Amino acid sequence: xxxxxxxxxxxxxxxxxxxxxxxxxxxxxxxxxxxxxxxxxxxxxxxxxxxxxxxxxxxxxxxxxxxxxxxxxxxxxxxxxxxxxxxxxxxxxxxxxxxxxxxxxxxxxxxxxxxxxxxxxxxxxxxxxxxxxxxxxxxxxxxxxxxxxxxxxxxxxxxxxxxxxxxxxxxxxxxxxxxxxxxxxxxxxxxxxxxxxxxxxxxxxxxxxxxxxxxxxxxxxxxxxxxxxxxxxxxxxxxxxxxxxxxxxxxxxxxxxxxxx
Amino acid sequence: xxxxxxxxxxxxxxxxxxxxxxxxxxxxxxxxxxxxxxxxxxxxxxxxxxxxxxxxxxxxx
Ligand SMILES: [Zn+2]
Numbered sequence: 001x002x003x004x005x006x007x008x009x010x011x012x013x014x015x016x017x018x019x020x021x022x023x024x025x026x027x028x029x030x031x032x033x034x035x036x037x038x039x040x041x042x043x044x045x046x047x048x049x050x051x052x053x054x055x056x057x058x059x060x061x062x063x064x065x066x067x068x069x070x071x072x073x074x075x076x077x078x079x080x081x082x083x084x085x086x087x088x089x090x091x092x093x094x095x096x097x098x099x100x101x102x103x104x105x106x107x108x109x110x111x112x113x114x115x116x117x118x119x120x121x122x123x124x125x126x127x128x129x130x131x132x133x134x135x136x137x138x139x140x141x142x143x144x145x146x147x148x149x150x151x152x153x154x155x156x157x158x159x160x161x162x163x164x165x166x167x168x169x170x171x172x173x174x175x176x177x178x179x180x181x182x183x184x185x186x187x188x189x190x191x192x193x194x195x196x197x198x199x200x201x202x203x204x205x206x207x208x209x210x211x212x213x214x215x216x217x218x219x220x221x222x223x224x225x226x227x228x229x230x231x232x233x234x235x236x237x238x239x240x241x242x243x244x245x246x247x248x249x250x251x252x253x254x255x256x257x258x259x260x261x
Numbered sequence: 262x263x264x265x266x267x268x269x270x271x272x273x274x275x276x277x278x279x280x281x282x283x284x285x286x287x288x289x290x291x292x293x294x295x296x297x298x299x300x301x302x303x304x305x306x307x308x309x310x311x312x313x314x315x316x317x318x319x320x321x322x
Contacts, residue, residue: 002270002274002275002278006281021313024312024316029312077304077308078308082309084312086308087312087316089309089310090310090312090313090314090317091313093288093292094317096285097289097292098289101289104281107275110269111270112269116268137318138318143317144315144320146321149320151322154296157320158320160320161319230315230318233317233318
């Protein structure tokens with residue numbers, strides 16, 4: 001049973017990752033190209049290159065070991081064409097990893113928390129995961145295109161991002177516990193659950209430091225388009241994965257029941 | 262079939278499979294967050310999956 005769910009999660013996660021990759025390729029790559037074009041224009045001689053002395057140009061080979069993060073010499077190690085193919089590798093492997101973890105969480109939740117039907121549970125769990133793990137960190141630390149962000153702060157930003165994922169998961173647990181303990185029907189339960197989710201997220205967002213590394217003069221429209229596209233990529237992934245996983249569960253349930261183990 | 266006891270999977274069935282979780286999290290880390298420290302490829306993986314990292318919304322450069 002667990003094995004079946006895990007295999008299903010891995011395969012459907014991979015598939016949904018590739019679907020999200022198609023969306024990201026079609027809608028997102030033009031935005032990335034625009035951002036890189038701006039970055040290259042800014043790095044051109046006599047156009048503010050002095051403001052970015054070392055970080056924009058030094059390669060991986062040359063630098064010290066621990067701060068080996070600052071580079072954007074696209075076309076040196078990996079060409080843009082290869083990076084665009086790498087996009088599908090990234091979203092596919094992301095889907096594989098997420099799908100596997102989701103399937104095991106699903107196996108644990110099944111019959112304990114959430115809707116009784118597998119299909120409804122799959123959709124509810126995917127929607128909840130999207131809200132907790134994607135939307136919550138996005139609201140505080142939204143996605144940035146290349147050319148936005150200080151390479152020196154990547155470790156700090158990664159930790160803050162992980163902290164917001166933790167906040168999202170913890171708030172979900174608080175909301176579920178609240179929903180289960182409140183009496184008085186759905187009109188009491190739902191607002192209580194939403195409040196129990198939103199309040200910790202809002203408090204954490206206010207307490208955690210803000211990151212503002214958008215360069216002066218970076219077009220606001222391009223930033224907005226990139227951020228929406230990034231959120232859209234995750235939405236495509238979670239919507240297709242939740243639907244596929246639920247659909248396969250539903251199909252399996254309609255098949256003749258296996259002999260009880 | 263629809264009763265809780267019939268539908269939930271006993272924890273004893275679930276626990277051995279949880280060993281897959283660290284491997285899956287490592288894979289996610291390599292795709293989304295590694296900057297060469299774990300993969301030891303000098304940032305090659307980072308650059309290869311760079312567009313994916315940005316479009317999946319994780320912090321990058
Ligand atoms: Zn990067």
